[in-house]
Amino acid sequence: MKRIALFHLETLMWIERLGTFAAAAQRLNTTQSAISARVREIEQQLGIALFQREGRRMVLTARGRRLVQASEPLCRGLEQVLLEASDHAGATGTVRIGSGEIAAASCLPAFIQTIERERPGVTMEIELDLTARLLQQLLSGTRDIVFLAGPVASPGMRTAPIGSVDLVWAAGAAVAKAGGFATPLPVWSLPDHSPLHAVTLATLESHGLSPRALHTCNNVRTLIEIVANGTGAAVLPETMIREHLSTGTLREVLPRPRQSVHFEAAIRTRERDPVILDLFARAAGLEIDGPGD
Incomplete structure (x- = not known):
């Protein structure tokens, strides 16, 4: 019979925290069968059941909860002492x-x-x-x-x-030279659950602008390339287009939004x-x- 070791208690804590043996195995860089074996070893040593299944989750029994609650500060305290002794340099x-x-x-x-x-x-x-x-x-x-x-x-x-990151209304050099929003432009944005999308709609409304079309793309770098190649305008993070602005491949076509992200x-x-x-x-x-x- 194997004695209960620190890794057994750590296993219990991660199962309790994440809810499944599979998630605990992933977090501890081992296999689900290894996690199951550790739980069996503890249960056999103590002679009690530690988990019961509720749907897809494994839930601690009352005794299991008491064991985890008592063990967690001991395990974390030991880890903290060891890390502090090495100034955290040995953290793994x-x-x-x-x-x-x-x-x-x-x-x-x-x-x-x-x-x-x-x-x-x-x-x-x-x-x-x-x-x-x-x-x-x-x-x-x-x-x-x-x-x-x-x-x-x-x-x-x-x-x-x-x-926070400032936002910029930008378009490619050719679009900016042609007058930007002097004529209706297609506008590009991140999808509607992004803060950039809300800023895009709010500033278009505040300037009384109706884009020819409002397109979305879920990748900022792709948005930057689309706009830099002359297809419309977009609200973009200043930190990500700073170089484009300095070289002139992107130019500002409206005042910067007051909102930042x-x-x-x-x-x-x-x-x-x-x-x-x-x-x-x-x-x-x-x-x-x-x-x-």
Whole structure:
């Protein structure tokens, strides 16, 4: 009979947090069968059932909840002591990071560079997605840290502001030279659940403009290329088109919107993993690159 070890207790905590053996296996970089074996070993050692199935989720029994509640501070405390003893330099593990495209272009490279330099034992898994899906992934436990267009409020989430990005009404050089909105233009935007879409509609209305068509695309870099090639105009993040503006391949065709897009780093409120908390503290110190001079 195997004795109960720290990794057994960690397994229980991740199953309780994520709700399924499969999700816990993914988080711990092992197989679902290995997770099941660990649970059986603990149950056999203690002589009690720790989980019961409710639909697709595995839910702790009353005794299982007491064990996890008592074990979690002990496990996290030990991890914290060991990390602090090495000034976190020995931190290891996989951290799953989600980001929107604008935040990824504006602040993620500096964050990644810092983590790679100061936490070389940490493996990063990065996925770009839309804010609504990133929020769902964070709350469901499939992402550990996310960078969101905000402000976003949720009782299950802890956030830290990391700055804002100014927006620019831009068109290609030929369109701008021909007078921009002097004649009806096609307008391009991110889909309607994006903050950029709301700003696009609001500023068109405030200027009394009716575009020839309102097209959408869910990729900002593709939007930039479409507009730079002379197909209409769009509200675009200044940080992502600064070089285009400096070279003249994109030009401003309306006054800049007063609205900007704010960004936040976020983790789950219940997050206790010291490595993730350390990375979140670093993310909270980020500042998105501000407007150019």
